[in-house]
Amino acid sequence: MRAPPDIRAHLVEVGNNADDDIDLAETALVLAAVARPCVSRAPYRRHLQALVDEVADYAGGTGAGLERQIEALTLVIVKRYGYGVTDDFNDLDAANLMRVIDTRSGLPVVLGILFIHVSDSLGWRVSGIDFPGRFLVRLDYNGRRAIIDPFASSRVLTAHDMRDMLKALSGNHAELTPEHYREMSARAVLLRLQENIKTRLLREVRLEDALDVVETMLLFAPDASYLWRECGLLQARLDRPQEAVASLEEHLRRSSGPSARYNASILLQRLRARLN
Structure with a gap:
């Protein structure tokens, strides 16, 4: 929800x-x-x-x-x-x-x-x-x-x-x-709480609901770069390429890990190709 x-x-x-x-x-x-x-x-x-x-x-x-x-x-x-x-x-x-x-x-x-x-x-x-x-x-x-x-x-x-x-x-x-x-931290505890909900929704393949949870998490933890990546991946699975591109770009902007950045860049290229 x-x-x-x-x-x-x-x-x-x-x-x-x-x-x-x-x-x-x-x-x-x-x-x-x-x-x-x-x-x-x-x-x-x-x-x-x-x-x-x-x-x-x-x-x-x-x-x-x-x-x-x-x-x-x-x-x-x-x-x-x-x-x-x-x-x-x-x-x-x-x-x-x-x-x-x-x-x-x-x-x-x-x-x-x-x-x-x-x-x-x-x-x-x-x-x-x-x-x-x-x-x-x-x-x-x-x-x-x-x-x-x-x-x-x-x-x-x-x-x-x-x-x-x-x-x-x-x-x-x-x-x-x-x-x-x-x-x-208090924020980390709240993220762990919501992770429990998200994990159960994904297990039931309730992707829309899982995306809602991730987007809610981003409201109180906007600097959590991994959440932007998860958001983009779920949006891509739900066939929302434009939203997925925006989320993955935000992930790249906030992320410093080379492996995560590389994988996100590859997915971004594919999504942008779908938009063109």
């Missing part, structure tokens, strides 16, 4: 903001509204604030130590409100923050957004971790760190746990590197 004008305007504003100025949960609600444009976001904002207030009450304020932070987040989000991972990873609603709040069930990245929003609202140092195949959340306090897994009811992970997860996904040759602990 194509984003309505008011939502597009909001996302363009997000796209103009620095990463640190992006309100992660609010933008996730705006993205959720693309599929539910007639639904008020106000009740969902109130629920998010209730999570913040209840975690703060349990933790005893913003100065809680690391263990207390994790305990408070787990007790309120997982145990009191019953948030958990969906049984159906192909359900698009599992990547929609509104529907996840309604059902208390969603993808790990959406649950992670709840953990990040609450923690950040309380002034706790928190970030998403770009781990392969699993969205993780890291909390930092006084030089100590803990990585929790929203997929496993906010279980605290050791390096051994993460190594086992990596090998299960990538094979026994895989080993942890600093890249596996890389923090994600």
